[in-house]
Amino acid sequence: LAVFTTVNLTGSRVYDGTNVVDAGIFSIGGLVGGETLTLSGAGSVPDKNVGVNKPVTLGSLTLGDGTGLASNYTFTGGLHIASISPLPLTSLNGVTASSKFYDGNANASLLMGAASLSGLLGSDVVTVAGATAAFADKNVGAAKKVSITGMSLAGADAGNYTLSLDRIGGLSADISPAELTGISGVTAQNKVYDGTTTAMLKVDAAVFAGQVAGDKLVVSGASGLFGDKNAGLAKTVQISGLALGGADAANYRFTGVGTATTTADITRAPITVAGGITADNKVYDGMVSAQVNLIGGILTGKIPGDELALAGAQGSFSDKNVGVGKTVI
Numbered sequence: 001l002a003v004f005t006t007v008n009l010t011g012s013r014v015y016d017g018t019n020v021v022d023a024g025i026f027s028i029g030g031l032v033g034g035e036t037l038t039l040s041g042a043g044s045v046p047d048k049n050v051g052v053n054k055p056v057t058l059g060s061l062t063l064g065d066g067t068g069l070a071s072n073y074t075f076t077g078g079l080h081i082a083s084i085s086p087l088p089l090t091s092l093n094g095v096t097a098s099s100k101f102y103d104g105n106a107n108a109s110l111l112m113g114a115a116s117l118s119g120l121l122g123s124d125v126v127t128v129a130g131a132t133a134a135f136a137d138k139n140v141g142a143a144k145k146v147s148i149t150g151m152s153l154a155g156a157d158a159g160n161y162t163l164s165l166d167r168i169g170g171l172s173a174d175i176s177p178a179e180l181t182g183i184s185g186v187t188a189q190n191k192v193y194d195g196t197t198t199a200m201l202k203v204d205a206a207v208f209a210g211q212v213a214g215d216k217l218v219v220s221g222a223s224g225l226f227g228d229k230n231a232g233l234a235k236t237v238q239i240s241g242l243a244l245g246g247a248d249a250a251n252y253r254f255t256g257v258g259t260a261t262t263t264a265d266i267t268r269a270p271i272t273v274a275g276g277i278t279a280d281n282k283v284y285d286g287m288v289s290a291q292v293n294l295i296g297g298i299l300t301g302k303i304p305g306d307e308l309a310l311a312g313a314q315g316s317f318s319d320k321n322v323g324v325g326k327t328v329i
Contacts, residue, residue, distance in 0.1 A: 004074035005032055007063065009039070009056060012083040015160045017121035019048045021082045023061055030078065037065045037073065045082055050160045056080040086162040089126075090119035097133055097146040097173035102251040104212030108133035108146045108173060117163070126161055129154035135175060140251045146171040177253040180244075182209040188224050188237040188264035195303035199224030199237045199264060210252075217252065220245025226266060234263045271301040271308075279315050279328035290315035290328045 011025035023039040031037060041060035045051075058080065063070040094114035110133045120126055131151035135144050148165055152158075185207040188199040203219035211217055221243035226235050238261055244254055276296035292315035302308050318327045 004076070005072055006030055006078040007037070007073050007075060008079040009061075009075075010079070010081055012085060015048070015050050015084050015087040015121075017048055017124065017160075019044045019046065021045055021056055025082065026061075028063075031073070035065075035069055037063050037070055039063060043080070043082075045084070048084075048160075049157075050084045050086050052083045053081040054084065056082050084160075086160055087119070087121070089117050089161050089163045092117055092128065092163060092168045095128070095148075095168065095171065097171045099174040099176065101176050102138070102140050102178040102212070104138060104215060104251075106135045106138045108135050110148070110171075117161075120157075120161070124157035124160070125155040126153055126158050127155045128152075128163075129158075133171070135173070138175075138251075140175050140177050142174050143172045144175060146173055175251075177251055178210060178212070180208050180210040180252050180254040180256070182256055183207070183219065183242055183254065184209070186219060186222060186239055186242070186262065188239075188262045190265040190267065192267050193229070193231045193269040193303070195229055195306055197226045197229050199226050201239065208252075212248075212251075215248040215251070216246040217244060217248060218246040219243065220249070224262075226264070229266075231266045231268045233265050235266055237262045237264055269301060269303065271299055273310070274298040274300045277310070277313070284320075284322050286320055288317045288320050290317050292328070 008029035009026045010029065011021065011027065013021065013025045021043050023041050026039055028037055028039060039061060041062050043056045043059040043061045045054040045056055058075055061075070063073055092115060094116050096111045098109040098111055100109070110131055112128055115128045117126055117128070129152040132149045133146050134149075135146055148168060148171065151163065151165060151168070153161055153163055183206055185205040187202045187205070189202060191200065201222050201224045203222060206219045208217050219242060221241055222239055223241045224237045224239050226237055242254065244252060276298040278293045278296065280291040280293060282291065292313045294310040294313055297310040299308060299310070315328045318329070
């Protein structure tokens with residue numbers, strides 16, 4: 001009675017779109033001593049799909065060695081299995097990243113409508129599913145690098161393929177400055193008359209319409225002008241030249257007028273008489289009144305260039321009596 005030793009076959013290959021397993025993928029186990037055998041032909045697994053330890057139908061697989069040793073072995077009852085691993089796709093084309101206006105985050109959007117996979121076999125159906133994209137940082141810039149994470153495959157045959165992110169071409173897109181729609185909260189300080197229309201502005205309470213929460217923006221420059229140089233209450237101040245500053249200023253642009261006007265007071269400048277006023281002598285008339293001469297009056301505190309003179313004053317002797325060098329108030 002002949003007794004045959006059972007051989008085991010184990011092998012693996014990459015997905016090829018068929019359920020055929022060629023003899024070349026197998027290693028032969030169960031051989032006696034140091035004997036060696038060859039294997040030729042092909043077998044099959046139940047389906048074409050990726051899987052581990054799939055049972056092999058032997059088909060045309062045959063043992064041989066040219067010395068007759070093969071007749072001592074049989075496939076009957078042996079373990080015959082094969083694994084199929086996913087096929088790496090060669091590339092993904094047609095995916096682009098969308099440019100956007102600055103929004104305070106690095107999130108990027110992908111356009112997948114024209115995506116195409118290279119390396120699919122036969123009529124296999126595989127598409128690109130979810131993916132997350134991000135710019136290198138949140139800030140404004142042109143042709144900024146976009147990285148992709150979490151990309152997956154979908155479709156009836158998706159499980160038979162893999163797609164490495166290094167097979168996706170480099171993506172880039174722009175982040176353009178966000179536009180501020182207005183700047184408010186800029187006020188002018190009251191001042192004492194100084195002969196100019198210049199107004200000092202207070203910008204520390206400025207509010208920026210369209211600013212992303214958490215961003216740092218300030219008014220780094222602005223000019224204020226009263227309508228004229230003269231003293232008055234609640235005078236209109238025109239604001240111009242508003243400029244942005246702060247850590248995030250480069251991510252914004254501002255083309256509007258913002259706070260175009262505000263109001264402030266110009267109070268009168270103090271002035272004093274430093275001398276030069278004289279009084280005329282007179283003949284006793286029973287009264288203390290004195291005629292005052294203002295032409296030589298000297299004023300201190302006058303703004304250079306202003307036209308200013310004493311227009312009127314009243315003088316009184318210290319008493320009505322005759323005297324020389326009498327004091328006049």
